[in-house]
Amino acid sequence: MRKGVAAQEAPEMTGERPLQKAEQIYGLLRQAIVRLAMVPGAAISEKELCLQYGVSRTPVREALKRLAEEDLVDVFPHSGTYVSKISYEVAEEGFVIRRALEIESIRRATRFVTEAEIRRLDALIAEMRDILRRDALTDYIEVDDAFHATIAEISRFPRIWKFINLMKAHLDRMRQLSAPVPGHLAEVTEQHAAIVRALERRNADQAELAMKIHLDASFAVMSAMHEDGQFFRRND
Structure with a gap:
């Protein structure tokens, strides 16, 4: 991990409007964070970002805003x-919102899922x-994220995932911190597979249970990251 601006090749932004540049810079910085x-x-140095992306300060400041x-x-x-340091409270709030919406999404998905969509989900697991x-x-x-977004699409409420995505940035950083925990992502992957098999059976109760087990177990692992405190706010 770098301590400053993300080490990624800046895209060519010449000829684009300031708002387009700001949107692109925002997306790249958000992903890096x-x-x-x-x-x-x-x-974060505005000057360094301007040099990196070859833009004036206006789109950089808009992105940072x-x-x-x-x-x-x-x-x-x-x-x-x-x-910003990670806020455990904001991450937990994002988790609560995500959990409620994803449970509704998975139950609806059992009504609409097709064999082609099951294959899409299996391909993501692969x-x-x-x-x-x-x-x-x-x-x-x-x-x-693509896996969960696909379930939202299957539920015929794709905007559910768009809303979740806006609410889970702090949670996502905790997810990234938990990625190296031995065996964690392997377990997550098998939990995804259990969700797909329940969807394949069109069993709403089993699908909901599989989703709850997955989300709750993942958050338990992520929450353990909070104890280290290095990247977290001490007082929120």
Whole structure:
């Protein structure tokens, strides 16, 4: 993990409108923060970002403003801008919202799921297993999200996942911290498989139970990260 701006190749942004540039920079920075490429507490230099992306300060400041609104960046006038520390309370709130919506989503999905959609979910699980074999753990969260987003699509309420995604940034950083826990992601993958098999049977109760087991067990592992405290706010 780097302590400053994420080490990624900046896209070509010449000729784009300031709002488009700001949106793109926002997306790249948000991903870097969630994936912990920009670690909690790291200083952010507007000048470095401008050089990295080849833009003026206007789109950079707009991107940072949006990140501050999501509580992912702390801006201290006359002092500096920093990646925010993880708030356990905000992460827990995101988990509670996610759990409630995903339980509703999975129950609805059992009514609509098709064989083609089961194959899509199985393909994502196969991708997760490949990630584990390659030990590319930082890539897991994106495939994990694709899995849950697909269930929301199957439920015919795809905006459920869009809303969850807005609420879970602090939770996602805890997910990333928990990725290296021995055996954790392997267990998560098998929990995903259990969810798919319940969907395949069109059994709403079994699917709900499988989803609850998955989400609750994952959050228990993530919560243990809070005890270390290095990347967390001490007082929220």
